[in-house]
Amino acid sequence: VKDQNLELISSLSNQFVAEELAELLESTPPKERSVLWSAIAAEIQGEILTHLNEEVRANLLGELETHEIVEITEELAVDDIVDIAQSLEQKEQIEFVESLGEENREAVQMVLAFEENTAGGLMSTDFISVRADITLGVVLRYLRQLGDLPPSTTALLVRDRDDHYVGSLQLRYLLTHDEDSEVHEFVDQAVPAINVYTSAKEVAHLFEKQDLIFAPVVDDQNRILGRITIDDVVDIIRDEAEHERMASAGLDEDEDIFSPPSRSAKRRTFWLGINLLTAIFASIVIGLFDASIEKVVALAVLMPIIASMGGIAGTQTATIVIRALATGKLGKSNSRSLLIKESTVGLYNGLIWAVLTGAAVMLWFQDWQLSAIFATAMLVNLLAAAFAGAMIPLILQRMRIDPALASGLMLTTVTDSLGFFVFLGLATIVLL
Amino acid sequence: VKDQNLELISSLSNQFVAEELAELLESTPPKERSVLWSAIAAEIQGEILTHLNEEVRANLLGELETHEIVEITEELAVDDIVDIAQSLEQKEQIEFVESLGEENREAVQMVLAFEENTAGGLMSTDFISVRADITLGVVLRYLRQLGDLPPSTTALLVRDRDDHYVGSLQLRYLLTHDEDSEVHEFVDQAVPAINVYTSAKEVAHLFEKQDLIFAPVVDDQNRILGRITIDDVVDIIRDEAEHERMASAGLDEDEDIFSPPSRSAKRRTFWLGINLLTAIFASIVIGLFDASIEKVVALAVLMPIIASMGGIAGTQTATIVIRALATGKLGKSNSRSLLIKESTVGLYNGLIWAVLTGAAVMLWFQDWQLSAIFATAMLVNLLAAAFAGAMIPLILQRMRIDPALASGLMLTTVTDSLGFFVFLGLATIVLL
Numbered sequence: 001v002k003d004q005n006l007e008l009i010s011s012l013s014n015q016f017v018a019e020e021l022a023e024l025l026e027s028t029p030p031k032e033r034s035v036l037w038s039a040i041a042a043e044i045q046g047e048i049l050t051h052l053n054e055e056v057r058a059n060l061l062g063e064l065e066t067h068e069i070v071e072i073t074e075e076l077a078v079d080d081i082v083d084i085a086q087s088l089e090q091k092e093q094i095e096f097v098e099s100l101g102e103e104n105r106e107a108v109q110m111v112l113a114f115e116e117n118t119a120g121g122l123m124s125t126d127f128i129s130v131r132a133d134i135t136l137g138v139v140l141r142y143l144r145q146l147g148d149l150p151p152s153t154t155a156l157l158v159r160d161r162d163d164h165y166v167g168s169l170q171l172r173y174l175l176t177h178d179e180d181s182e183v184h185e186f187v188d189q190a191v192p193a194i195n196v197y198t199s200a201k202e203v204a205h206l207f208e209k210q211d212l213i214f215a216p217v218v219d220d221q222n223r224i225l226g227r228i229t230i231d232d233v234v235d236i237i238r239d240e241a242e243h244e245r246m247a248s249a250g251l252d253e254d255e256d257i258f259s260p261p262s263r264s265a266k267r268r269t270f271w272l273g274i275n276l277l278t279a280i281f282a283s284i285v286i287g288l289f290d291a292s293i294e295k296v297v298a299l300a301v302l303m304p305i306i307a308s309m310g311g312i313a314g315t316q317t318a319t320i321v322i323r324a325l326a327t328g329k330l331g332k333s334n335s336r337s338l339l340i341k342e343s344t345v346g347l348y349n350g351l352i353w354a355v356l357t358g359a360a361v362m363l364w365f366q367d368w369q370l371s372a373i374f375a376t377a378m379l380v381n382l383l384a385a386a387f388a389g390a391m392i393p394l395i396l397q398r399m400r401i402d403p404a405l406a407s408g409l410m411l412t413t414v415t416d417s418l419g420f421f422v423f424l425g426l427a428t429i430v431l432l
Numbered sequence: 433v434k435d436q437n438l439e440l441i442s443s444l445s446n447q448f449v450a451e452e453l454a455e456l457l458e459s460t461p462p463k464e465r466s467v468l469w470s471a472i473a474a475e476i477q478g479e480i481l482t483h484l485n486e487e488v489r490a491n492l493l494g495e496l497e498t499h500e501i502v503e504i505t506e507e508l509a510v511d512d513i514v515d516i517a518q519s520l521e522q523k524e525q526i527e528f529v530e531s532l533g534e535e536n537r538e539a540v541q542m543v544l545a546f547e548e549n550t551a552g553g554l555m556s557t558d559f560i561s562v563r564a565d566i567t568l569g570v571v572l573r574y575l576r577q578l579g580d581l582p583p584s585t586t587a588l589l590v591r592d593r594d595d596h597y598v599g600s601l602q603l604r605y606l607l608t609h610d611e612d613s614e615v616h617e618f619v620d621q622a623v624p625a626i627n628v629y630t631s632a633k634e635v636a637h638l639f640e641k642q643d644l645i646f647a648p649v650v651d652d653q654n655r656i657l658g659r660i661t662i663d664d665v666v667d668i669i670r671d672e673a674e675h676e677r678m679a680s681a682g683l684d685e686d687e688d689i690f691s692p693p694s695r696s697a698k699r700r701t702f703w704l705g706i707n708l709l710t711a712i713f714a715s716i717v718i719g720l721f722d723a724s725i726e727k728v729v730a731l732a733v734l735m736p737i738i739a740s741m742g743g744i745a746g747t748q749t750a751t752i753v754i755r756a757l758a759t760g761k762l763g764k765s766n767s768r769s770l771l772i773k774e775s776t777v778g779l780y781n782g783l784i785w786a787v788l789t790g791a792a793v794m795l796w797f798q799d800w801q802l803s804a805i806f807a808t809a810m811l812v813n814l815l816a817a818a819f820a821g822a823m824i825p826l827i828l829q830r831m832r833i834d835p836a837l838a839s840g841l842m843l844t845t846v847t848d849s850l851g852f853f854v855f856l857g858l859a860t861i862v863l864l
Contacts, residue, residue, distance in 0.1 A: 209455075248751075249747050297726045303732075313700070319680075
């Protein structure tokens with residue numbers, strides 16, 4: 001980003017939607033990012049902040065004064081202001097909320113009181129609700145009086161005399177039915193109320209399951225507190241799927257791709273450290289058989305193949321199991337069936353590859369004993385890999401450890417160590 | 433599933449939403465699945481089919497006669513009927529479409545004419561459009577005449593005299609504004625028209641970027657052909673993210689978790705075969721140095737550690753790069769910055785782990801030369817892993833090969849072979 005371009009950017013920025021500018025900022029290395037940010041008109045900085053990932057947002061907010069943050073967020077919806085507040089350090093968050101205009105302050109404080117990853121922390125408080133026992137005509141007059149509806153309002157929430165949620169009223173009924181009809185005749189009970197303490201993950205699951213585009217959030221007494229709309233849920237769905245992908249490599253899905261290298265290195269070093277322990281364990285297994293390797297050096301040449309094939313086969317099974325667990329498709333009732341199915345796949349693959357690789361070893365080393373040992377170890381390791389690939393995520397899930405995070409390394413430990421042990425062990429017995 | 437339970441299931445099935453039953457079916461092994469399926473009331477079988485994954489749906493459809501499929505899909509929206517038709521073999525698809533009732537046949541044929549993964553293949557044709565130059569009062573009378581609006585209608589599409597799309601009219605404006613105002617005064621141009629040939633991936637990106645809940649689909653002359661709603665897009669977003677995760681293990685995201693083991697084994701065997709080639713390549717590298725290993729067997733004990741650490745470090749970088757490519761955050765302009773950043777992370781991690789593991793080798797084998805060689809190989813391999821982890825997905829993307837699918841194996845080939853080569857090569861020069 002050159003200086004002479006800044007004016008151009010500033011004038012162009014009005015033509016981009018905020019999300020595009022947010023992507024541009026995320027795609028820009030830190031130095032250029034600050035320059036670009038300051039060239040963006042203050043009126044859309046607020047909306048851009050809502051689209052940025054956690055780390056990038058926190059960094060940009062860190063460079064702003066509290067009063068500046070208040071100014072650029074003034075026009076945002078309550079749930080967006082809350083998102084931004086949640087990215088601030090606690091001290092700054094308090095200061096920020098206290099500086100908010102009167103109309104937003106109370107609503108923001110209420111939503112902030114709930115955990116970030118719950119329905120309460122996600123909801124927006126700008127909903128419109130009507131009583132079930134009034135006529136459509138009264139509703140229409142009420143709406144005309146309001147003059148405008150909150151953005152992405154597709155239905156009104158309907159409550160009873162005691163403010164309990166009873167269902168929703170699609171706007172389209174107001175257009176196509178008689179004004180004298182009463183609201184309760186058209187109440188749609190298909191949209192379920194979501195308890196304010198429901199986890200974000202469950203909220204997303206519910207939206208997907210029922211193809212919802214909005215849902216009311218209620219307290220324990222079924223009184224309406226706010227609403228959640230599909231655009232917030234789309235972000236959760238994407239984050240969920242990304243989490244698995246990133247966690248399997250020990251990464252955090254909220255990471256800025258242009259984090260300072262020292263910070264990235266520090267985060268990843270932990271994961272490399274854990275991996276080192278598992279690799280050392282495999283080395284110790286090899287060390288048990290150093291006398292055999294000294295006599296038959298072909299063992300050292302061939303052993304990584306067994307470990308590698310086991311690793312791949314196990315990862316395939318584990319990936320399927322982790323995915324099925326995350327989407328709720330795997331539970332107590334069917335995990336045994338899946339274990340049997342995956343072990344059978346492991347047996348098939350073990351047999352295929354034992355025969356093929358055994359033949360290849362025979363051709364390479366002209367030694368039928370070595371070939372038989374290799375084939376046996378391959379069979380055992382592919383079978384064990386499938387079994388471990390299914391069992392490890394299931395056990396971790398039961399222990400309430402995130403299977404996406406820990407399965408990979410534990411599985412590699414099993415496939416490497418067992419592969420080396422069976423191959424070198426058999427060789428020691430047979431060849432020496 | 434016991435026989436005596438079938439009646440219970442059948443009566444319970446009315447209380448579940450279709451998506452829950454779809455999940456239950458996906459979670460059930462094949463034999464029980466057929467039994468469960470036949471216990472479900474025909475009225476909701478159609479809707480359940482729309483929620484099933486590709487393979488499970490195709491299998492269940494295979495067991496039905498064409499006229500049965502027509503009966504259970506009768507009440508579905510056009511885009512859902514199309515989804516189901518797309519799961520049929522070509523011959524059956526033609527027969528099915530010809531057996532459809534008159535009102536659906538033409539619409540289904542039109543949508544089927546477009547590729548499955550394009551806006552045209554995704555769209556629904558049950559939209560309502562109004563001319564821009566009429567009054568809100570006329571629109572209201574028109575809607576009352578229709579009596580009901582298509583499900584999830586939140587806005588009407590607005591066209592000019594020549595049927596070109598000009599924008600959308602949110603239902604809420606009809607409620608809150610004067611009947612004498614004209615439609616064009618309230619036209620919302622924020623909702624972009626999507627060309628019928630746009631890829632599903634781009635459609636999803638557009639919805640996410642602009643927080644859309646629907647969008648019109650138009651032909652090359654900007655005439656409205658249909659609409660896409662957010663519930664279809666949520667499925668695409670989830671599939672996209674899943675694809676990456678599954679592809680990295682050589683799996684297909686449409687796979688039924690309870691596929692017959694022989695079919696699963698056949699699919700996975702291809703991937704294991706490719707991996708075998710890369711593993712053999714690494715073995716050949718080791719074979720070059722068999723004389724060295726024979727003399728210093730500690731080399732065989734330690735070499736897997738170097739390969740393993742390189743594999744993990746490279747995977748971390750590759751995961752970030754693949755994600756950034758998929759979300760469009762990485763392009764020509766910033767790929768050099770990212771390459772430099774990731775290489776710097778590799779250098780930091782290389783230095784940290786060279787020192788730590790070098791010290792550990794010193795303690796274990798009491799050999800400073802071996803320790804120095806190990807540390808150097810670790811540094812080189814971690815640095816190379818970061819570089820390769822960033823370069824490989826970028827090159828694959830430029831070659832139009834799916835980086836999610838091929839990066840992992842190519843990366844392992846580099847980190848294994850190079851790790852073995854540097855470590856054993858250095859050892860051969862220094863120790864022998």
